[in-house]
Structures are given as structure tokens and as C-alpha cells.
Amino acid sequence: MKLITAVVKPHRLDEIKEALQAFGVHGLTVTEASGYGRQRGHTEVYRGAEYTVDLVPKIRIEVLVEDDDAEQLLDVIVKAARTGKIGDGKVWSVPVDTAVRVRTGERGPDAL
């Protein structure tokens, strides 16, 4: 199994959700996040005093998938998340030892 994590622009959430559903992913977790990459943040002005806001709002999407699907799913998410502008985010996958469905106790791929 793999855990795919995507930190992306908040307004792409709907497109990503739709793409994941179309692919056949049953569940996902979404968290509000903040951070910055190469683009850094933006500047705000209050009575002439400038403040640099480094951390910009992002969302973090987590999906558990089977190994065979992982590569393809990365592409699906990237395609749905991309705007082509700076700050589109990152997607990565990491191996997962095991997963358990809390209600039934099912383990491994059955728990997905």
C-alpha cells in the first residue's frame, strides 16, 4: 500500500475530488494547511507599514491506495491540481505497512 499526500491550492479541491472519484478512490482525508515553496508569500500594507506573509493557505489531501494504482494516481492528482501558475504545490507517495478499518477490523487492501 501507498499513502499519497498532496499539498495543493485550496481552490483545486473540487477538481481533485472529482478526479479521484472517477478513478475509483473511495475515501480521502482533507486538512487545511499553510506553507510556502519557492514562491514564498505575499506582502500586505497597513498604513504604509508592509508585512510579508510567508505562509500561504494550502490544503493537504491524503489517500491510501494499493501499490499498483499509486503511480497512476499521482498523475491524476497532478493533472487535476495544476493551474500552471506558481504555488501549485507538491504530491508524493510513501509506503505504508498496514491499514485497518476501525469498524470491521479488516486489514490490508480490504481496509481501503
Place this chain on the structure above:
Amino acid sequence: MAPAITLAADAPTLSAANTGFMLICSALVLIMTPGLAFFYGGMVRVKSTLNMLMMSFISMGIITILWVLYGFSMAFGTDSGSIVGWSSDFVGLSGIGKMELWDGYTIPIYVFAVFQLMFAIITPALISGALADRVKFTAWSLFIALWATIVYFPVAHWVWGTGGWAFELGVIDFAGGTAVHINAGAAALGVILVIGKRVGFKKDPMRPHSLPLVMLGAGLLWFGWFGFNAGSWLGNDDGVGALMFVNTQIATAAAMLAWLAYEKIRHGAFTTLGAASGAVAGLVAITPSGGAVSPLGAIAVGAIAGVLCAMAVGLKYKFGYDDSLDVVGVHLVGGVAGSLLIGFFATGGGQSDAAGLFYGGGLDQFWKQCAGVFGVLAYSLVASAVLAFLIDKTIGMRVPEDVEVAGIDQEEHAETAYDFSGAGGGAATRTVPPAPVAGAASKKVDA
């Protein structure tokens, strides 16, 4: 304040219209103080919101009582040496008949006293913006009680009281550019020079926590200011109050646009805080001048004040004094601008026949305005600094540094403005039951 209009053959009688108008104006001026509280309250960080609101609110309590006890008497009692007034009938408002009219006007003394009380309340509250985040609430309360007594009551007498030196000199201050705004702005400067900067000034971000509150406050100020300005003629028998109302609207609009234009050019954006600040700068500047200038003059006064104040708010970073919410930049600079511009833009056809430089009156009125402006500025600056110094040396002006960093609301008011404990709807706090009373506790032990 307007000179008494006395017609020898025709003594004034109570006007129900003027009296009703002035009662409404008084209520309008009162709402400026909570308005100011929100204007300031939105500009501070989350952790000191309540303290900022309370510094204005407490003024409504303390100054009201002082005004009744002796403030009205000091400000508007019989003159003594052009410095201060006193009339024993005004002490405790005890010797005033309810149908007795204020000196040459058509409204009761009670109405005049309560209208002027609202000015006395908001003036010390204005100072608080410079002291955000760092002053003990007891020290602030003591400061405004003493400041009102030593500075505001006498200065109100100088400017508006029959016999006061500025009044007799012919200084024009329609509704308080000198007595209120320059007075409060200079006091703010005096106090912050004594108490020093906030922890982290120029290092930590101190951006406003709620611009919607700032806009709400600015809106209430703008609304209430019509009472402040239009009411200051104590009626509207000759149209001067109406001129003032119109000019108030015009100058405020002009100043808001001027501030926004300045910051768009300078900083690249039309900011919300700029719109609110520009409006207040215009209100401040038209306060002394609105009875003397024409509506077109009001555009000039507002626009000039808007740009000057927008430029002035940056000075604190240059000179290193921490005027937290720009009381000096907006009220002192705006008040000075509005007062001095009378020397140029007074038409001679409004509240008095004194004309300014652009209307053929020469520089005579300008010099009078300078005397009023700098007399009040110097007195208020020095007296306020001395007062702050004395309080600092006795009970201390500032909260300890760790309290300032953690947030003054918790320590001084045992409250916080917002509940951000998300998980479980308030899981970060728990209820502590009240301690049992002594009698009940001992009974329990006996049983």
C-alpha cells in the same frame, strides 16, 4: 464654541426644536466613543482587543462623574484669569433650574452641560490609541481622571469658555480641533515619550486583527461626528449648523479619497485601513474649520488633511516613537492642519466675519490660529508627559513585559476577546466552580 448671540431687546426663550436637536446631537457624540473603541480595537492584535475597548469605555464612567462634580464648572464656569472657570452652581449640577437657558442660547444649561460632557469623554479616550497593549488599566484610569482635571477642563475653557484666552483672542475652533484633537494628539505624544515602545516594535508583526471592526468603528465615528460638529452651534437658527453638517460630509469624503489616492501611488493598493483612516483624518480636520469655510473649501481642507495624515503615520518608524495606532499622525496632524487652514480658507461669511488669506483677510486669522494651536499643543504635551512620569514613578504605567507578550487582556481583565479553542467546542478551557463561602464550608466540616 460660538460666541453668545444676545439681542438686548429680545431675550432668548427656550426653543423646543433646538433643545430636541441638541439632545439628539449629544447622543450622537456619545456613540463616537464606542465607535472609537471599535476603530482602535480592530487595529490591535487579538490578545489586547478587550483592553483597547475598555480604555475608551472607562472614560464614559470616570469622566461623567468628574464632569458633574467639578468639570463643567471648571470648563464653563465664570472665568478666572483667562485660565480656568468656576461657578458653584455648576458643582454637582446642583444650582441649575431645568428651564434655565445656557448663556444667550435657546437651550437649557442641562442640555449644554451634557453635550459638552460627551466631548470631555471622547477626548481622553482618543489618547488611548497611542498606548495600546502596554498600560496598566488602573494607571490609565488614574491618568484620564487627572488629565481631564489638569488639561482638558482648563483647555476647554481657554478655547470655548467666555473669558478663556484663546476664545478672547478670536481663535476659531468650531467643534474641537484644538480642544479635542490637538489636545489629545499632543497628550498622546507626551505620554508615549515617557512610557516607551511596545515590546517588539519594528520587529514583530503588529498588523490589525480585524479590519471589519475598524470599518464599523470608523462608520460609527462618521455618523456620530454629525452631532459633534453640527451640534456645536447649539441650534440652527441661522444656518451655520447646517453649513457645518454639509462641510463635515464633504471634507470626510475628500480626505478618504485623498488618503486612498496617496497610498495607491505610494504602496500600490487602496487599503481598507486607509479608507477608514482617511475618513477620520477628514473628520478631524473639518472639526475646527467647518463653520468658517465654504463647501468647496471643505474639499480642500479634507484633501490636504488626508494626504498630510497619510504621510504623517509613517513618521513613527522614522523617529522611533511608538504611537501604536497613530493618534499623533491622525489627530494631532489632522487637527493642526484643519485649524491652520482656517487662516487661508475662512470665507468670513460663516460662523464669524474673520476672513482668511484667500478671501482677502490677510494673515491676521492665521496668526491667531497659530497661537491657539501651539499654545494648546505645548501645554498638553508637557503636562501630559509630566503626569505620565509621576504616575510611572508611583504606581507604574506599564504592565510587566511577560504580561505584555502574553496579552494584556488576560492579566488586566481576566478575559479574552475570542474563543479559539476549536476541538470539542471549548475543550481548552474548563469551568472552575465558585469557591464555597466560609459559613457553608465550616458547616460541612462539622457534619
